[in-house]
Amino acid sequence: MSALGAALVSADLLLQGGVVDLFSGLVGVVLDGLSKAALFVLIASGLSLIFGLMGVLNFAHGSLTMIGAYLGGVVMVVAVTGETGGLTRLVLFFLAIAAVFGVMTAFGAAMERTIIRPIYDRAPLFQILLTFGVVLVLDEVARIVVELRGMQPQSDWQAALGTAPDFLAAWYEIAGVSIRGLYLFEVLVGALVVTAIAAFLTRTRYGLYIRAGSEDAEMAQALGIDIRQAFTVVFGVGAGLAGVAGVMLMWDPRYGASVPLGVETLLIGFIVVIIGGLGSFKGTVVAALLVGFTDATMTWVFQNHVSFPGLPEMVMFLVLVGVLVVRPQGLFGLAEVGGH
Amino acid sequence: MYGSLIGSPLGDEFAVLLPRVRTMIAVFYVGLFAMSFDFVSGYTGYLSFGHAMFYGTGAYLVVMAANGALPLVGAETPFMTLLVVAALLGAAFALLVGSVSFRLTGVYFAMVTLGFAEVAHVFIRNWDRVSDNPRDGAAVTSPDGFAIGVPGVEDLQWSIGRLVGDSVENAFGLGIELGTAELSYYLIGAVTLVCYLALQRVLHSPFGRVMVAVRENEDRARAVGYDTFRYKMGAFAISGAFAAVAGALFAGYRRSVAPSSTFDLFVTADALLASIIGGFGTLAGPLYGHLFHETVGDMLTTESGGLARYLRETLPESLLTADVAGMEVVAVVNVLIDGRAELYLGLIFIAFVLFVPRGLLGTLRDRLGGTVAEAAAERLRRWSP
Numbered sequence: 001m002s003a004l005g006a007a008l009v010s011a012d013l014l015l016q017g018g019v020v021d022l023f024s025g026l027v028g029v030v031l032d033g034l035s036k037a038a039l040f041v042l043i044a045s046g047l048s049l050i051f052g053l054m055g056v057l058n059f060a061h062g063s064l065t066m067i068g069a070y071l072g073g074v075v076m077v078v079a080v081t082g083e084t085g086g087l088t089r090l091v092l093f094f095l096a097i098a099a100v101f102g103v104m105t106a107f108g109a110a111m112e113r114t115i116i117r118p119i120y121d122r123a124p125l126f127q128i129l130l131t132f133g134v135v136l137v138l139d140e141v142a143r144i145v146v147e148l149r150g151m152q153p154q155s156d157w158q159a160a161l162g163t164a165p166d167f168l169a170a171w172y173e174i175a176g177v178s179i180r181g182l183y184l185f186e187v188l189v190g191a192l193v194v195t196a197i198a199a200f201l202t203r204t205r206y207g208l209y210i211r212a213g214s215e216d217a218e219m220a221q222a223l224g225i226d227i228r229q230a231f232t233v234v235f236g237v238g239a240g241l242a243g244v245a246g247v248m249l250m251w252d253p254r255y256g257a258s259v260p261l262g263v264e265t266l267l268i269g270f271i272v273v274i275i276g277g278l279g280s281f282k283g284t285v286v287a288a289l290l291v292g293f294t295d296a297t298m299t300w301v302f303q304n305h306v307s308f309p310g311l312p313e314m315v316m317f318l319v320l321v322g323v324l325v326v327r328p329q330g331l332f333g334l335a336e337v338g339g340h
Numbered sequence: 341m342y343g344s345l346i347g348s349p350l351g352d353e354f355a356v357l358l359p360r361v362r363t364m365i366a367v368f369y370v371g372l373f374a375m376s377f378d379f380v381s382g383y384t385g386y387l388s389f390g391h392a393m394f395y396g397t398g399a400y401l402v403v404m405a406a407n408g409a410l411p412l413v414g415a416e417t418p419f420m421t422l423l424v425v426a427a428l429l430g431a432a433f434a435l436l437v438g439s440v441s442f443r444l445t446g447v448y449f450a451m452v453t454l455g456f457a458e459v460a461h462v463f464i465r466n467w468d469r470v471s472d473n474p475r476d477g478a479a480v481t482s483p484d485g486f487a488i489g490v491p492g493v494e495d496l497q498w499s500i501g502r503l504v505g506d507s508v509e510n511a512f513g514l515g516i517e518l519g520t521a522e523l524s525y526y527l528i529g530a531v532t533l534v535c536y537l538a539l540q541r542v543l544h545s546p547f548g549r550v551m552v553a554v555r556e557n558e559d560r561a562r563a564v565g566y567d568t569f570r571y572k573m574g575a576f577a578i579s580g581a582f583a584a585v586a587g588a589l590f591a592g593y594r595r596s597v598a599p600s601s602t603f604d605l606f607v608t609a610d611a612l613l614a615s616i617i618g619g620f621g622t623l624a625g626p627l628y629g630h631l632f633h634e635t636v637g638d639m640l641t642t643e644s645g646g647l648a649r650y651l652r653e654t655l656p657e658s659l660l661t662a663d664v665a666g667m668e669v670v671a672v673v674n675v676l677i678d679g680r681a682e683l684y685l686g687l688i689f690i691a692f693v694l695f696v697p698r699g700l701l702g703t704l705r706d707r708l709g710g711t712v713a714e715a716a717a718e719r720l721r722r723w724s725p
Contacts, residue, residue, distance in 0.1 A: 057447050118694060124446050125387050129616060130693045136609065136686030144680065262607060267458060274451055310462035317459045321440060324452050328444050 009248075024176035025304075029296045031174065035183035037292025038190025039255075042248055044272035044284050045197055045267045046241030052214045052279030053234045055124065056116060059131040062251055062266025063138040064239050068104055068246025069257035070142065072096045073160030076250070083205025086165035093247070100243040112232050134182070135262065142259050158258025164251045182251060189248055194285055201281060210234055214279055271320045277333020286331060361521045362502070363634045365593060367627065368525075368532040370634075373586035373607075374626030375613035379539055380579035382621035383548070384572055385555035389450040390437070390457025391611055394580040396464065396602035397433055398426035398587030403597045406480045409469055419486035423531070423588050430584025431577040438576040442569055445558075454605070461603040477598030486592040488527040499525040500593050528589055532627075535582050540623055542578060551575050555621075573715030613685060616692050628700055636688075637681040 047061045075096040080089055111134070119126050146153040168182040201207035208228045212220040221227045245265065249255040255264070272291050275285030298312035323330065356636070362369040404424050412424055420571045464470065471478035485506065497508025498506040505520035518526070518651050526576045550571045553561040562568050591597050601607065610633070611626070618629025696703055701712075708715035 013637060047699070086687045115690065115694065122697070123385070125450075126697065128387060128389075128447065128450055128689060129612065132609065132612065133686055133693060134692035136682055136689065140680065140683035140686060144683070194471075266452075270454070274448070278447075284692055308466055310466040313462045314459050315354070317455045321452060321459070324444060324448065324455075325440055328448055 009303060018223050025300060026173045027140035028177040028179070029293070029300050031179050031183065031300065033178065033289075033293035033296035035186045036100050036293075036295050037251070037289045038188075039245070039248065040184045040268055040272050040292050041190050041285055041288035042193055042241070044269045044276075045281070045308035046238035046245070046287060047191065047269045048273045048276065048279065048281055048284040049197070049210070049241070050235055050238040051273065052281070053210050053217075056118075056125070056127045056131070056235075057278075058235075058238065059128060059266065060111075060134040060138060061238070061242050061269055062134050062262040062264070063142075064104060064108070064242035065246040065249065065265045065269075066257070066262035067138060068100050068243030068257060069160075069250040069255075069261055070146070070157070070246070071100045071103060071243065072247030073157050073163075073250045073257045075099060076163040080163040086167050089163060090168075091164040093251075097244050097247050100247050101240040104243030105236040105240035107236075108242075109232050111239070112235035115230075116235065117228075135266075139259055139262055142262075146259065153259040156253075156258050157250070158256075160250045160257050161253055168251070186213060186248060186252070193244065197241075197281065206230065206233060223242055268316075271316055273324045274330055277330025280330070280332035283332030291316055291319065344691040360638065361525050363638050364631075365521070365525050365528055365629045367634050368528045369586050369589040369593065370610055371614065371627035371630045372532045372535055372589065372704075373583050374611040374618070374630050375536065375539060375623055376579045376586060377581035377608070377611035378615040378618075378620065378623065378626045379543070379582070380489075380575050382615060383543065383551045383555060384444075384575050385558075386442075386572065386576075387450040388453050388576070388579070389605075389608060390453035390455070390460075391583055392603050392605065392607035393437075393457040393460040394430045394433060394583035395587035395590070395607060396460065396597075396599075397430055398584030398589075398595045399469065399591035399602045400464065400478075400587075401426050401429060401584070402486070402588045402591035403478050403480055403595070404470065406482060406486075407471075407478065415482065418491065419488060419592055420491045422486075423585055426584040427581040430587075431581040433584075434580025435573060437580075438573045442572050442576070457605070457608070461599060461605075464603050465599045475599065477596060477601070479596035481504045486595075488531060488592075498523055498527060500527050501595055502593070504595070512604065524593060528593060531585070531589060535585060536623070536627075539578070539582060543623060547571065547574065607621050615699070616689060617699055619701035619703070619705075620697070622699065622701045622705065625699050625701035632700070633681075633685060636685055640681040640684065 025132070043065060046064075047058060050058050050061075051274045075091075076092060079092050079096075084092075115130060117126070118290055119130055143153045151157065164182060168180070168185050170181050171178045172181055172184075199207075200213060209220065209225050209227075212223075212225060213227055213230055217227055246257070246261075249261065249265070250257045255261060268291075272287045273284055275291060276285070276287030294316055298315045302308065302311045356605070372389075373395050376394075377388060381387050381391075383449055399718070401413070402419075403568050405413040405417055405422055405425075406415055413422065417425075437453060437456045441449055444452055465475050467474050478542065483504060485501045485504035487497040487499045490499030498508070501524065502520065505524045507520045507523055508518045543551070550566050550568075553570060554568050587602060590602075610630070613633055614626040614629035616629070617632050618627065619625030690698065698706060705711060705715075710718075
């Protein structure tokens with residue numbers, strides 16, 4: 001009875017508040033959803049590439065993102081002073097992305113050569129275990145370094161957040177909705193990265209190797225492709241992309257550079273990659289949009305109707321569970337990838 | 341035993357190396373949790389990455405029941421009953437999660453169980469019935485300890501807990517004196533032992549054989565006529581039940597729960613570490629694995645008796661203030677050793693996955709050519725006249 005009453009009251013409110021509120025609410029959700037989808041695709045694309053070719057689910061992906069966030073933060077905090085202009089900061093930001101991508105790619109390639117390579121022959125379980133061990137080590141190393149610098153590893157790195165130019169940190173009014181400039185910028189960066197990866201996959205020789213290797217690694221090898229080298233390159237690029245996602249998150253006040261960022265982004269990455277279908281880049285992009293809009297909608301519902309703070313996260317995981325039940329291989333995944 | 345070693349001339353060194361009684365209690369309940377994890381993951385080959393949710397279920401049940409926050413199980417429910425309720429609840433949740441998750445295999449199974457655990461984690465962090473501030477968990481408000489013992493016999497029940505536990509001055513008239521820590525140790529140890537024997541019994545039954553068959557070749561097990569889905573569900577339910585019992589023991593002893601100590605991914609990681617180090621697919625292995633974990637943790641703790649404190653007190657002053665790459669040795673000790681167990685455990689864990697995939701107990705069994713008990717008996721027999 002009370003539920004019916006509440007429904008009647010809210011319907012009443014909707015009529016009184018008019019269509020304008022509903023419209024601005026919708027615009028807000030769309031903008032928020034787009035910015036989140038852009039972040040999610042950044043977080044998940046590296047994970048998706050690696051799994052697609054190698055069948056390795058890299059648990060350390062989130063930790064690589066976290067380290068990328070700190071590295072990007074270091075570049076910005078060192079290079080930016082109070083007088084640095086907005087445009088210069090933007091240029092520095094893209095330099096930081098390039099630098100972090102380079103460093104993390106090298107790190108990922110080294111990681112593949114030393115510890116991932118020996119376990120390709122073993123059950124998929126061992127790949128999970130091994131990369132999870134890397135999580136433990138990387139998180140603790142990050143904690144040690146951060147504490148050595150006299151900072152708090154659990155909370156966001158405020159100095160890095162402060163290096164964002166004013167015109168991105170400011171709020172803008174769009175169709176009656178105020179949105180932070182940074183969130184629109186994220187959509188731009190996300191679109192850029194998606195375009196770059198798509199071009200890499202379809203226009204370059206390595207992209208061809210990866211697509212061939214994802215279809216059938218043995219056949220590709222038989223045709224003369226050095227699949228081992230391709231593995232190293234792809235693992236490196238995947239790690240590099242994780243680093244790029246970290247640099248973007250370092251500026252975002254909803255995330256920020258901190259050690260727990262690793263697990264937070266890892267879980268998001270899993271949700272997106274699995275819903276999209278492990279190994280399908282198109283699936284990853286679609287899933288990022290789906291999960292981003294789910295997150296945005298549920299955040300709006302929480303802010304306006306339901307007093308349960310964990311709602312967006314919980315619904316995201318429920319979407320994951322639902323998709324896995326209906327379509328275990330994900331929206332665009334191939335059935336045989338990832339099983340035993 | 342412990343007392344005599346600590347009292348010996350090398351007492352300082354033993355204090356660094358040996359686990360304390362308080363640590364051993366944690367070895368029991370986390371060890372039981374790790375065993376339940378290994379029971380399903382190590383024997384059926386399905387990696388239950390969200391196992392912490394069952395542990396957390398048991399832990400929250402105890403604290404919330406004691407605070408009167410739950411229907412049906414009121415604040416007056418005896419602890420032994422709570423253990424049984426926890427087991428039933430854990431099994432029920434496992435069946436619920438398993439009915440969805442066992443449609444999948446391999447990596448996907450690990451992912452979806454992790455997904456369920458995260459849903460539970462988010463839920464428990466925001467459920468206002470837990471306490472006023474569910475993000476920080478809840479504590480038992482009543483001053484009474486949780487009693488373990490023979491149900492219905494008032495004289496054979498003792499309370500566990502660091503502060504509220506009972507102590508016995510003259511156990512069974514044998515002149516043995518047990519402090520609160522020692523008594524809790526034996527009581528929790530007894531429950532763990534009973535659970536271990538029960539799990540061991542299942543593994544040695546025809547049911548356990550089928551579990552191993554699922555791990556080795558599920559298609560073949562199905563081909564010879566076993567309904568593997570039902571066996572997997574059964575194994576998962578048993579595993580969930582004992583994980584919940586372990587969580588209930590944890591909550592009964594610590595008397596407070598927090599999301600980070602129960603439902604967190606890193607709680608599952610503890611079971612994972614223990615299983616891999618101790619021996620994946622050996623039931624007793626995880627207990628030793630966690631003993632190893634806690635011993636390393638104890639050595640690198642910031643509290644007294646740790647390696648850092650020992651080095652600071654034992655090394656000569658000149659060495660402590662000497663420079664290593666621009667830093668004083670004492671600073672290096674503080675940064676690299678004090679409370680850094682996770683780092684070294686992570687490295688050890690990676691080394692085990694790469695080089696010792698069968699773990700301590702598994703490798704030992706490979707060397708001996710059978711279980712330790714069998715091989716030891718065999719050797720003794722050879723030496724007897």
